[in-house]
Amino acid sequence: MRLLVLKNHGEFSLTKDLINNIPHAILSHTWGEDDEEVIFKDLVEGTGKGKAGYRKI
Incomplete structure (x- = not known):
């Protein structure tokens, strides 16, 4: 996990x-078009x- x-x-x-x-939560949501x-990959690069x-992060 990262x-x-x-x-x-x-x-x-x-x-x-x-x-x-470690305790953690996983959030999953979409904010628009694919x-x-x-x-x-966007975060890594x-x-x-x-x-x-991005602004929702």
Whole structure:
């Protein structure tokens, strides 16, 4: 499992893989057209900021 971390300058990053048994919640929601959804690849590559779903994160 990986988590989003909000950095001081407003950018997101991903944590390293977490292997400990920690409590967590999984949220799933769509915010628009398929091509406007922010996907994991967008977060890893730092793309997707212009997508409609990004501001919801």
